Amino acid sequence: MRVERNCPKSGLIVAEAMGVVANASSTTAPPVAFTTGQTPLPAQPSETDPPPATPTGTVIAEQITPPSEIYDLQTQEQGDNFNFWSFANSANLKLWYIFLILGLLTYLLKLTSYRKPLLFLSFIILGFYLGGCPEPVGAIFYLLSRKKAVLGTALILFTVPLLMSLIWGRIFCAWICPLGATQELIYAGQIAYRVPTFTDKVLKQLKFVVLAAFGYLSWHTSHNAFSNYDPFKVLFNFSGTPLAVTLLVITLLLSVFLSRPFCRYVCPLGALFTITARVAPFAVRVNPEACNGCGLCQKVDCCPMSAISGSGDTKNQPRFDYGECIMCRNCETTCRRSALKVRRD
Secondary structure, three states: OEEEEEEOOOEEEEEEEEEEEEEOOOOOOOOEEOOOOOOOEEOOOOOOOOOOOOOOOEEEEEEEOOHHHOEEEOOOOEOOEOOHHHHHOOHHHHHHHHHHHHHHHHHHOOOHHHHHHHHHHHHHHHHHHOOOOOOOOOHHHHHHHOOHHHHHHHHHHHHHHHHHHHHHOOHHHHHOOHHHHHHHHHOOHHHOOOOOHHHHHHHOOHHHHHHHHHHHHHHHHOOOOOHHHOHHHHHHHOOOOHHHHHHHHHHHHHHHHOOOHHHHHOOHHHHHHHHHHOOOOEEEEEOOOOOOOOOHHHOOOOOOOOOEEEOOOOOOOEEEOOOOOOOOOHHHHHOOOOOEEEEEO
16 A cells, blocks of 8 residues: 655655455454554545445555655656656756756866855755755665665666766765755864874774665665664754754764764765775876975865875875865865866876
């Protein structure tokens, strides 16, 4: 059984009902009306309703799936099949296409002065206007849950940014992602805190643990196990479990004096990008003849991901962790000698 309602923010919401077949009782079972995430309530018969029929064979005892199983659907599916192109042409995804194209063009044209205005629009439109639905951070977990109703949307929001990262690195994080935008917009560089190098390296491994743990749970339970803790949905949907709200508050507080803490240490999509970005042909390269080792690019207010460190020798020229670099071009514009350029290796 499927229960559907039209949400003004996220479109069609679908909850699946699972049931078992039981022997028919001698009494007529009253009709039941279901509401998502609530206790089933008896349906109120109207004067025009025909009298209920007495069951003669079997009756199905149904149970609504919990709220965590509710997911947003961009178009109706027919039975167990879905039309991929219907998903691809949904209104919400069209807004994502616009921002994906705008982000890529702005990056390629080196329009760095437009990066934060674009992020602000992403924060407003992809965030609050769409209510966090659909959202890319948990797309991998929707794929692992094997839910056909969300397969098309999840596949697009996972595949497109991943392919971009294989060519240009993590530009999705720096130029498009509304969750990354949220952290950048509230970051106060004047009171910035630099995490010690060793601690920073250890904490950056946490996102791989998050990816592995919630990936296993999503596959094992057949639903997006990360959804209940995703700050993207809590922030833009104004709803969530007490634990999820607490995690969001902690993330926002840390973002005031620590640049992009969720992106650096928690984001499961960022964990995948860390792997793919290392093989991207386009990256920030150092011109050793032009660089004088001034260290401007290594300061805490330059790289939002702490992806730049010194070489450790007398020249002190920068070294890049290309898996953590989000291609924001801050270092490129900061360098006074034009020693840093994004180019193909």
